[in-house]
Amino acid sequence: xxPAEGFTTMASAPxxxxxxxxxxxxxxxxxxxxxxxxxxxxxTEEEFDWQSFSRSAxxxxxxxxxxxxxxxxxxxxxVPTYAVDYAVAAQEDGYGPxxxxxxxxxxxxxxxxxxxxxxxxxxxxxxxxxxxxxxxTNLELRKLTALTEMISRNFGVRPVLYKAGRYGAxxxxxxxLETLHYEIDCSMLPWTDLxxxxxxxxxxxxxxxxxxxxxxxxxxxxLTTGLVGGLKRVGQGLYWWLDxxxxxxxxxxxxxxxxxxxxxxxxxxxxxxxxxxxxxSRILLDHYGQRVFTITYHSPSLEPGHTPYVRSEADLxxxxxxxxxxxxxxxxxxxxxxxxxxxxxxLVAAQRQGGGGGSAAGVSGLGAVCVTCSPGELVSPPQPTxxxxxx
Ligand SMILES: [Zn+2]
Numbered sequence: 001x002x003p004a005e006g007f008t009t010m011a012s013a014p015x016x017x018x019x020x021x022x023x024x025x026x027x028x029x030x031x032x033x034x035x036x037x038x039x040x041x042x043x044t045e046e047e048f049d050w051q052s053f054s055r056s057a058x059x060x061x062x063x064x065x066x067x068x069x070x071x072x073x074x075x076x077x078x079v080p081t082y083a084v085d086y087a088v089a090a091q092e093d094g095y096g097p098x099x100x101x102x103x104x105x106x107x108x109x110x111x112x113x114x115x116x117x118x119x120x121x122x123x124x125x126x127x128x129x130x131x132x133x134x135x136x137t138n139l140e141l142r143k144l145t146a147l148t149e150m151i152s153r154n155f156g157v158r159p160v161l162y163k164a165g166r167y168g169a170x171x172x173x174x175x176x177l178e179t180l181h182y183e184i185d186c187s188m189l190p191w192t193d194l195x196x197x198x199x200x201x202x203x204x205x206x207x208x209x210x211x212x213x214x215x216x217x218x219x220x221x222x223l224t225t226g227l228v229g230g231l232k233r234v235g236q237g238l239y240w241w242l243d244x245x246x247x248x249x250x251x252x253x254x255x256x257x258x259x260x261x262x263x264x265x266x267x268x269x270x271x272x273x274x275x276x277x278x279x280x281s282r283i284l285l286d287h288y289g290q291r292v293f294t295i296t297y298h299s300p301s302l303e304p305g306h307t308p309y310v311r312s313e314a315d316l317x318x319x320x321x322x323x324x325x326x327x328x329x330x331x332x333x334x335x336x337x338x339x340x341x342x343x344x345x346x347l348v349a350a351q352r353q354g355g356g357g358g359s360a361a362g363v364s365g366l367g368a369v370c371v372t373c374s375p376g377e378l379v380s381p382p383q384p385t386x387x388x389x390x391x
Contacts, residue, residue, distance in 0.1 A: 017133060017134070017136075017137065017170060017171075017172050018170065018171055018172060019170060019200070019201075020170060020171035021170060021171060021200060021201060021202065021204065021205065022169065022170065022171055022173065022174065022185075022188070022212050022220065023171060023212060024208075024210035024211070024212055024220070025210070025211050025212045025213070025216040026210060026211040026212075026216045026352075027208060027209075027210050027211075028208070028209040028210055028211065028219070028348045028351075028352075029348065029351050029352065030291050030347070030348065030351060031347070031351055034291055034347065035291040035292065035336065035337065035339075036285055036290065036291055036292070036293060036330075036334060036335075036336040036337075037291060037292050037293065037336065037337055037338070037339035037343075037344060038078065038293050038294075038295065038327075038330050038331075038336050038337070038338050038339065039081070039221070039292065039293070039294045039295070039339060039340060039341055039344065040073065040078055040079075040080035040081065040294070040295045040296075041080070041081045041083055041110070041161075041163065041186055041223075041294055041295070041296050041341070042066075042069075042080055042081065042082050042083065042296065042297060042298075042299055043083060043112055043163065043165075043296065043297070043298045043299065044063070044066075044082040044083055044084040044085065044088050044098070044112060044299040045060075045084070045085045045087065045088060045112060045114060045165075045298065045299060045300065046058050046059055046060050046085070046087035046088065046094075046114075046117060046300075047059050047060070047061070047062055047300045047303075047306040048300075050307070050308065052127075053116040053125050053126070053127065053130050054116065054125065055116055055117060055121060055125060057117070058087040058091070058117055060087055060088050060091050060093050060094035061093060061303070062299060062300045062302060062303035062306055063088060063093060063094050063096075063097050063098065063299060064093070064097050065302040065303045066082070066097060066098065066101075066299055066302055067097065068302055068316075068320060069302060069320060069323055070101055070106065070107070072320065072323055072324050072327065073106070073327075074106060076327045076331065076338065077338055078327065078338040079105070079106060079107060079108060079338070079340050080107050080108070081107065081108040081109070081110050081161060081340065081341055082098050082101075082107055082108070082109055082110070082299070083109075083110035083111060083112035083161065083162075083163040083186070084098065084109060084110070084111065084112055084151060084155075085111075085112045085113065085114040085117065085118065085147070085165065086113075086114065086117055086118035086119070086146065086147050086150060087114070087117045088299075089147065089150040089151045089154055089155070090150050090154070095154040095155060098155070099154070099155055099156075102155060102157070108161070108340055108341070108342065109151060109155050109157055109159055110159050110160075110161030110162065110163060110184075110186070110341075111144065111147050111148060111151055111159040111161070111162050111163070111182075112162075112163045112164075112165055113132045113140075113143060113144055113147055113162075113164055113165045113168075114130070114165040114166075115129060115130060115131075115132050115135060115140075115143055115165065116129070116130055118143045118146060118147055119143070119146050120139070120142055120143065120146065122139055123135055123139060127197065127198060128198040130165065130166055130168070131164075131165070131166050131167075131168030131194075131198065131199045131200070132144075132164050132165060132166075132168040132169065132173070133164065133168045133169050133170040133172070133173055133199075133200055134168065134198065137172045137175060137176065140172075140173070140176050141175070141176040141179060141180075144162070144176050144177075144180060145180060148180050158181075159182070160181070160182050160183040160184060160342070161182070161183070161184040161185075161186065161341050161342075162177055162182045162184070162185050162186070162187065163185070163186040163187055164185075164187035166194075166199060167187055167188070167189040167192075167194065167199065167200065167202070168187070168199060168200065169185065169187035169188070169200065170200050173185075173187070174212060174213035174214070174218055177213065177218055178213055178214055178217070178218070182218065183217070183218060183219060183345060184218070184219045184220075184221060184341045184342070184345055185212075185218055185219070185220050185221070186220075186221050186222070186223065186294070186341070188202055188205045188220055188222035188223065189202045189205070189222070189223055189225065190202060190205045190206055190207050190222050190223065190224075190225040191203060191205070191206075191225055191227055191264055192205075192225070192264070205222060206222070207222055207224055207225060207226075207284065207288075207290055208222075209221055209222070209291075209292055209344075209348065211352075219341075219344075219345050219348065219349075221292060221294060221341055221344065222294075223266060223267070223268075223294055223296055224266065224267040224280075224281075224284070224290070224292075224293045224294050224295075225264060225265070225266045225267075226264070226265050226266075226280030226281075226283060226284050227263070227264055227265075228263050228265060228279065228280055228283055263276070265277065265279070265280040266296075267280070267281070267293060267294060267295045267296070267326075268295065268296050268297050269295075269297055269301075269309070269319045269322035269323060269326075270297050270298065270301060270307070270309040271309060273322075274321075274322045274325045274326060274329075277322075277326055278326070278329050278333075281293060281329070281330070281334060282333075282334070285334060292339075292344055293330070293336070295323070295326065297309075297319075301316075301319060302316065302319075303316075304316050
């Protein structure tokens, strides 16, 4: 990939961050009867071998296939957010098809950091360094700066939504987000401990949205995850143990799921059946009052052969049927509405400030232009924005 040229690879000095998780500063409050809202956030990236990492694996040919899901979103009036990484933002095969969606108001654009294909290239390429939060805070910031500027240059908008590659965010990540004036983070993976793979520990993280960072200006929107089964009341602690290397070796996660004792289900067509997704959504809405639901998947899944979830055309048909089936369920049986991260930001920011544009009705406008990014000024220095002005 051309933009990678000119950067050298050098071993980084040993560096340790705190390893702490992001600390919620303030829970989000909603207007009465708001939602439930559905967001779609796509990890939009190159096709790569999920078992190993390479600076040269930058093919983004699968981006042109995004239209297959986009047509479904268009039909239901959903405006997805494509959180794009550097390989997508830097190459015309990547940004071209998405810019067409953006220019017609059919999507928003966020940032997704895959360190191994995102300059500057100073760290060793390794599984550990594939998590942005394992880099020095300075290198994490400079990589995110390069990504933000590449998105600004080729999309003509400045992203304000961040999703860390491999969910690699920790307590120090907000510093980079604040420096670059991001407003929304989607890097939390509830009830999940990634430390056995050298990633962060989210086992105490729930689905609740919250404000965090300096002045509580950043909004966290976690990936919707449910624990269901007979042991769900103790599931939070139990799943921490089920993520351990020993429990994985003994295949206990599968055993607990098969026996109905405990299952962790994410709102994604990748590895979760439609009936599971419906079941967990119903539980989260009815028993926990969840207001915001987020669907996610990886963009290469829309072309067979790139991810473990879609190996054939038949898999792809099933994948698309999952998306359509879930939208039908959410807007029908659940009585939900489509929204965008920016609209949710505006709603909860206005609610925190005590009104003024925070009505649920204002957010439920399907087909409203989604802005997960700021239009205008391309690579000029970012201007501070007030909370509540996600556009
Ligand atoms: Zn990714």
